[in-house]
Amino acid sequence: MKRRSFIAGSMAAIAAPGLVGRVRAQPVFGGQLPIPPLMEVGEESGNRLDAIEGTHAFIEGEQAQTLGWSQDHLGPTLRMRRGRTARLTIGNRLESEITSHWHGLHVPGWLDGGPQSLIASGRNIEQALDIDQPAGTFWYHSHPHGRTGDQVYRGLAGLLLIEDDRADTSVLPSAYGVDDIPLIIQDKAFTRRGNLQYDDGGMAAMQGFRGDRIAVNGALEPVAHVPQGLVRFRLLNASNARVYVLSFDDGRRFHQIASDAGLLPAPVSRSQLQLAPAERAEILVDFSNGAEARLVSQDVPVQMMGGMMGGGMMGGGSDLEVLKVVVGGSRPATVSELPQEFSGAYLPVFGEPVRRREFRLNMMMGMGMMRAMFGGRPTFGINGQAYDMGRIDQQLRRGETEIWEISADMMSHPFHVHGTSFQVLTQNGISVDFAETGMKDVVWIENSAEILVRFDHPATPEAPYMYHCHILEHEDSGMMGQFTVS
Known part of the structure; x- marks a missing residue:
């Protein structure tokens, strides 16, 4: 029996694929889409974020115990220039300890907010982030080793926008x-009393935790009221493990204008869009005809990831409700015509690569399968080693361009690199068109991929950068490495 088939069969036999918990109370559906408050973050002091405990009503008449940045759940949208x-x-x-990881920002390792940069309970830290990268949609979240999945799931995450005066x-x-x-x-799962349910052991850790309800900005299947015209959606997959294949139920096409690290060279027409955990995209949707629509996602079974069942990511599954869009907001749309190109697009500037590195994402090292079968957390790794905070796995030099080849066995993984943005060269041996993807900081590894990468900021042994799977249960279980840049 092939190894992938064995793993898929084992997961199906032990647990229902990917789902933990079922809603028993009446969920709150169809409410107004909450918009996170906007915080302008400049050079003046007084910009503050506090990790706090809170309560949040996902379910009618019930209060879930949550975490948030200066609010009960999630955090404000930070805007930097x-x-x-x-x-x-x-x-x-x-x-408990936390960190503040600025996902996608090009900052030195000691400002990056990885697992080495812990903030103890009751403590404050001051940070000054020098922003020098193109406009884009990024995010921030807590990143302590072994607890990232739980903290992000409960709400320690938020959007971060960069504006660039150089771009039109x-x-x-x-x-x-x-x-x-x-x-x-x-995605969320709930107990009978409407509290959040989370599991990072056993098969939930093996597959990555997946809930059975979809929340947007902290609300279940909300309604967005939009003006008649072109509307820009900034999409962040902040789920621990679920991959979304997004489309509109009426079949309307839309245009992707940006990916992880900023604007594409020109809009790309799509009928559906795949977002793996931690990936972002910006899309323009035309609502000038006044017709409402629903944003939905295919419910892709876990065993199909990486082609375990031969179907790949884009096949089958029933639709999950994400968002209902109703046209007729109180303010008009500011744009009515689709732009043809973007002057501020993030174009790659790399020298010739000087070396190649290989990274193999390993599932179930040692007794990992046995631990998973009996409800414990399995051990994962990269290149045969589980993450060790005291070990530096790679040493890089500033300004040198490299090719990284990443491969995966048993299932697919979203691979994230801290401290930079990269260009995807190939996926599964097939060349990738830069115009379709733009610059990235997360790449989907179905079998293998090659990326072109360069680092322009330092990272020391005391505060290194990370590379890891962004299925948070895999990361917490050891599928992560760290590196210096000097």
Whole structure:
């Protein structure tokens, strides 16, 4: 029996694929889409984020215990500007340690917020982030080793936007919350009393935790009221493990205008869009005809990831409700014509690669399968080694371009690299068109991929960068490495 088939069969025999918990109380559906408050973060002091405990009503009449950044659940949208310093005070009002990882930002290792940069309970840290990268949609979340999955799932995450005065963005919708709308997409599971349910052991750790309800900005299947015209959605897959294949139920096409690290060279017409955990995309949708629509996602079974059942990611499955869109907001759309190209697109600037590195994502090292079968957390790794905070796995030099080849066995993984953005060269041996993907910081590894990467900021042994699977249960179980840049 092939190894992949054995794993798929084992998972199906031990647990229902991917889902933990079922809603027993009446869920709250169809409410107004919440818009996270916008925080302008500049050089002045007083910009503060505190990790706090809170309660949040996902379910009618029930209050779930949650975490958030300066609010009960999730955090404000931070807006920073290229060429300026963003000063922040990060406070920890929880009993457990946290970090503040700036996912996608090009900052030195000691500002990156990886597992080495722990913030103890009751402590504050001051950070000054020098922003020098193109406009884009990024995010921030806590990143302590072994607890990232639980903390992000419960709400320690938020969007981060970079604006760039060098780019002509006047051709794009830009009224935040009106025709420029953030969508933080997460899946949730609930207990009978409406509290959040989370499991990072056994098969939940093997497959990655997946809930059976979809929340957007903290609300289950909400309604967005949008103006008649072009609307910009900033999409973030902030789920621990679920991959979304997004489309509109009426079959309408839309245009992708940005990916992880910023604008594409020109809009790309699509009928559906795949987002793996931690990936972002910006899309323009035309609502000028006034017709409402539903944003839905295919419910892709876990065993299909990586082609275990021969179907790949884009096949089958019933639709999950994500968001209902109703046309007729109180303010008009600011843009009516689709732009043909973007002057501020993030174009790759790499020298010739000087070396090649290989990274193999390993499932179930040692007694990992036995631990998973009996409800424990399995051990994963990269290149045969589970993550060790005291070990530096790679040493790189600033300004040198490299090719990284990443491969996966048993199932697919979203692979994230801290401290930079990269170009995807190939996936499964097939060349990737840069115009379709743009610059990235997460790449989907179905079997193998090659990326072109360079680092322009330092990272020391005391505060290294990370590379890891962004299925958070895999990361927490050891599928992560760390590296220095000097």
